[in-house]
Amino acid sequence: xxxxxxxxxxxxxxxxxxxxxxxxxxxxxxxxxxxxxxxxxxxxxxxxxxxxxxxxxxxxxxxxxxxxxxxxxxxxxxxxxxxxxxxxxxxxxxxxxxxxxxxxxxxxxxxxxxxxxxxxxxxxxxxxxxxxxxxxxxxxxxxxxxxxxxxxxxxxxxxxxxxxxxxxxxxxxxxxxxxxxxxxxxxxxxxxxxxxxxxxxxxxxxxxxxxxxxxxxxxxxxxxxxxxxxxxxxxxxxxxxxxxxxxxxxxxxxxxxxxxxxxxxxxxxxxxxxxxxxxxxxxxxxxxxxxxxxxxxxxxxxxxxxxxxxxxxxxxxxxxxxxxxxxxxxxxxxxxxxxxxxxxxxxxxxxxxxxxxxxxxxxxxxxxxxxxxxxxxxxxxxxxxxxxxxxxxxxxxxxxxxxxxxxxxxxxxxxxxxxxxxxxxxxxxxxxxxxxxxxxxxxxxxxxxxxxxxxxxxxxxxxxxxxxxxxxxxxxxxxxxxxxxxxxxxxxxxxxxxxxxxxxxxxxxxxxxxxxxxxxxxxxxxxxxxxxxxxxxxxxxxxxxxxxxxxxxxxxxxxxxxxxxxxxxxxxxxxxxxxxxxxxxxxxxxxxxxxxxxxxxxxxxxxxxxxxxxxxxxxxxxxxxxxxxxxxxxxxxxxxxxxxxxxxxxxxxxxxxxxxxxxxxxxxxxxxxxxxxxxxxxxxxxxxxxxxxxxxxxxxxxxxxxxxxxxxxxxxxxxxxxxxxxxxxxxxxxxxxxxxxxxxxxxxxxxxxxxxxxxxxxxxxxxxxxxxxxxxxxxxxxxxxxxxxxxxxxxxxxxxxxxxxxxxxxxxxxxxxxxxxxxxxxxxxxxxxxxxxxxxxxxxxx
Numbered sequence: 001x002x003x004x005x006x007x008x009x010x011x012x013x014x015x016x017x018x019x020x021x022x023x024x025x026x027x028x029x030x031x032x033x034x035x036x037x038x039x040x041x042x043x044x045x046x047x048x049x050x051x052x053x054x055x056x057x058x059x060x061x062x063x064x065x066x067x068x069x070x071x072x073x074x075x076x077x078x079x080x081x082x083x084x085x086x087x088x089x090x091x092x093x094x095x096x097x098x099x100x101x102x103x104x105x106x107x108x109x110x111x112x113x114x115x116x117x118x119x120x121x122x123x124x125x126x127x128x129x130x131x132x133x134x135x136x137x138x139x140x141x142x143x144x145x146x147x148x149x150x151x152x153x154x155x156x157x158x159x160x161x162x163x164x165x166x167x168x169x170x171x172x173x174x175x176x177x178x179x180x181x182x183x184x185x186x187x188x189x190x191x192x193x194x195x196x197x198x199x200x201x202x203x204x205x206x207x208x209x210x211x212x213x214x215x216x217x218x219x220x221x222x223x224x225x226x227x228x229x230x231x232x233x234x235x236x237x238x239x240x241x242x243x244x245x246x247x248x249x250x251x252x253x254x255x256x257x258x259x260x261x262x263x264x265x266x267x268x269x270x271x272x273x274x275x276x277x278x279x280x281x282x283x284x285x286x287x288x289x290x291x292x293x294x295x296x297x298x299x300x301x302x303x304x305x306x307x308x309x310x311x312x313x314x315x316x317x318x319x320x321x322x323x324x325x326x327x328x329x330x331x332x333x334x335x336x337x338x339x340x341x342x343x344x345x346x347x348x349x350x351x352x353x354x355x356x357x358x359x360x361x362x363x364x365x366x367x368x369x370x371x372x373x374x375x376x377x378x379x380x381x382x383x384x385x386x387x388x389x390x391x392x393x394x395x396x397x398x399x400x401x402x403x404x405x406x407x408x409x410x411x412x413x414x415x416x417x418x419x420x421x422x423x424x425x426x427x428x429x430x431x432x433x434x435x436x437x438x439x440x441x442x443x444x445x446x447x448x449x450x451x452x453x454x455x456x457x458x459x460x461x462x463x464x465x466x467x468x469x470x471x472x473x474x475x476x477x478x479x480x481x482x483x484x485x486x487x488x489x490x491x492x493x494x495x496x497x498x499x500x501x502x503x504x505x506x507x508x509x510x511x512x513x514x515x516x517x518x519x520x521x522x523x524x525x526x527x528x529x530x531x532x533x534x535x536x537x538x539x540x541x542x543x544x545x546x547x548x549x550x551x552x553x554x555x556x557x558x559x560x561x562x563x564x565x566x567x568x569x570x571x572x573x574x575x576x577x578x579x580x581x582x583x584x585x586x587x588x589x590x591x592x593x594x595x596x597x598x599x600x601x602x603x604x605x606x607x608x609x610x611x612x613x614x615x616x617x618x619x620x621x622x623x624x625x626x627x628x629x630x631x632x633x634x635x636x637x638x639x640x641x642x643x644x645x646x647x648x649x650x651x652x653x654x655x656x657x658x659x660x661x662x663x664x665x666x667x668x669x670x671x672x673x674x675x676x677x678x679x680x681x682x683x684x685x686x687x688x689x690x691x692x693x694x695x696x697x698x699x700x701x702x703x704x705x706x707x708x709x710x711x712x713x714x715x716x717x718x719x720x721x722x723x724x725x726x727x728x729x730x731x732x733x734x735x736x737x738x739x740x741x742x743x744x745x746x747x748x749x750x751x752x753x754x755x756x757x758x759x760x761x762x763x764x765x766x767x768x769x770x771x772x773x774x775x776x777x778x779x780x781x782x783x784x785x786x787x788x789x790x791x792x793x794x795x796x797x798x799x800x801x802x803x804x805x806x807x808x809x810x811x812x813x814x815x816x817x818x819x820x821x822x823x824x825x826x827x828x829x830x831x832x833x834x835x836x837x838x839x840x841x842x843x844x845x846x
Contacts, residue, residue, distance in 0.1 A: 059091035065299030142288035152410025223350030257318035271613035356394035459633035472496035631692035642716035
């Protein structure tokens with residue numbers, strides 16, 4: 001009852017906190033203010049839409065952000081004086097009437113005249129820039145649909161011969177409170193301190209517009225790029241109004257002009273300063289020219305686009321009608337308050353106007369139309385190769401931040417071509433993952449016994465599993481960003497997840513269960529050069545002595561020195577038998593670790609995406625190096641256990657090759673992921689993997705411990721001992737008369753190598769065993785304990801490490817019970833039984 005009462009009070013407190021009234025300032029705008037703001041905004045939209053139908057001579061009209069010309073800003077005029085000019089004034093592209101300075105409008109005209117003479121600016125204006133007309137690059141038409149992604153570089157103009165004055169762009173007065181509310185408390189307090197320099201008191205009903213909101217730090221504004229140069233990524237979505245059934249404008253009025261959505265991402269070289277901007281614009285298919293402008297609550301660039309065509313004429317009329325049709329697709333009564341909030345949030349950014357030119361192609365307009373029809377509705381129609389998108393040059397001008405960015409050549413692909421390339425990459429990646437699954441299944445079939453599983457390193461499979469699990473997580477994330485490639489990424493994620501969570505986890509669980517009762521060998525034990533039993537005995541003695549010191553009645557102290565001649569043997573330590581491991585519980589534990597690791601890796605990856613370029617590269621190098629070090633744990637286990645063979649060479653080579661393919665592709669070639677190329681890192685990974693594979697091969701041929709001295713390693717049984725002539729009668733029961741000399745000439749007869757031929761008890765085939773003919777010298781006292789090769793001394797160790805002797809010894813194996821077999825025969829036998837085929841004695845693992 002007490003627990004239920006506590007739960008009731010907790011829920012009551014929770015509901016009270018959730019239903020408590022917030023600060024009155026924090027709940028603005030209220031249900032009374034929202035309809036009023038929405039009403040003013042709809043009236044403003046009506047005014048802006050009517051301005052689209054005005055003549056060129058009437059100017060921009062009553063559009064937010066376009067009440068002042070550039071000359072007005074230089075003269076420190078304010079928008080409260082609007083309309084500054086008489087109604088009968090004729091608008092021309094001059095800084096006296098236009099928002100563009102004369103030198104910027106001249107640069108924009110030169111961009112549009114790159115391949116043909118398109119724009120004629122007024123001749124009677126003050127122009128410090130010269131006009132330039134270019135020559136057409138190609139003989140064909142300009143691209144009709146420019147939807148796609150482009151990459152290039154830009155630089156910030158230093159304006160050595162010119163000066164730019166910022167234009168005081170204002171925000172509508174009815175959005176004042178909403179604008180303040182959307183910013184932090186500190187900025188609102190600063191606004192109260194600088195009220196006279198910011199907003200007016202709002203008592204003047206005719207004062208429809210107020211001054212720009214003051215900022216604490218101009219550098220923090222989106223679009224205020226402070227670096228001298230950087231990279232630009234352009235994304236264009238180009239709608240085709242000719243094929244749009246909702247277009248109510250005749251084709252002759254459109255004149256090959258299409259609306260477009262234009263977004264850019266600006267980065268410095270280190271990618272520590274990133275700016276994302278969105279624009280609305282129009283594209284002229286007949287000339288390859290496009291103009292864009294940003295949109296916010298204080299800068300309604302969409303409705304000013306017709307007058308940003310630089311001159312009156314066909315382009316102006318086409319832009320006016322296509323934008324009017326685009327605006328009327330949304331009924332004013334359907335406008336939601338969320339749209340106003342979004343525009344207000346964008347009001348603290350640098351506003352931009354951009355001019356660009358798209359390079360012509362070598363295809364006719366009809367050929368380009370066939371390409372567009374096939375890309376939009378693919379049915380297999382033959383067509384010419386799709387030309388790449390190429391912006392020859394462009395500029396971005398910010399009137400309120402007084403910034404001019406010069407955009408260089410930018411190249412990219414059509415959206416459909418980009419997706420087709422990405423689709424092919426995903427398909428190849430899925431095939432690679434499927435091949436990895438097949439290779440893993442074959443490896444699992446070759447190592448399906450406890451004897452073979454005990455040789456494998458669990459951490460090798462764990463690293464491979466972690467890499468595949470990470471790939472499945474990344475593929476699953478991509479489904480949220482590439483909606484058109486959802487099925488492809490889901491298939492890739494499913495295969496990677498199956499490989500990781502089903503096959504590799506199952507294999508890892510089998511290895512873990514097989515090795516769970518093994519006694520671990522520490523580096524300290526290994527470097528001491530003692531056996532596991534000796535280490536355990538020493539630990540047991542220490543435990544017994546310590547137990548006696550602390551007064552344990554059940555512990556018996558072993559004296560360090562005794563006068564008795566009889567030595568009491570210390571009993572071996574009692575190892576507690578843990579019983580067979582429960583595979584189900586172990587599997588649950590390993591699966592929990594696996595999915596928790598994937599979750600942590602996901603959060604880390606999402607965080608790394610936001611890092612600068614250098615930080616992302618360092619993280620990538622570290623992760624890829626770790627994920628491609630999966631043979632290191634196996635080399636380590638081979639060294640500790642003294643095992644020569646582990647994974648099959650088919651698995652080693654195929655796994656290494658298949659896992660290198662994606663890295664080589666991403667790091668070496670241009671790809672849809674827009675990943676940087678780094679051949680040095682690719683070369684490093686290839687050498688690193690070859691070094692690991694080379695060590696595995698050397699361990700199989702030369703022995704698992706060939707690169708370390710014996711004193712640094714725990715003792716293990718050697719199945720390939722050096723057999724001397726003195727061993728023939730000390731356990732092997734060889735017949736001296738059956739020895740055959742190899743016939744090699746030597747001044748010392750005792751140093752010659754003899755060969756003993758016997759039968760292998762497994763395959764019943766002949767087995768030739770090399771016998772070292774130096775037993776007499778060894779027996780004369782040159783080397784002690786030389787009669788048994790199974791206990792090799794330093795001299796025999798030196799002999800055994802001779803290259804020719806190493807290869808010869810790998811052909812036979814000698815059991816602890818002194819039976820000799822072919823290496824291949826006994827290894828295949830030991831896969832299933834660790835018993836001698838002759839006497840059934842237990843055999844240590846090899």
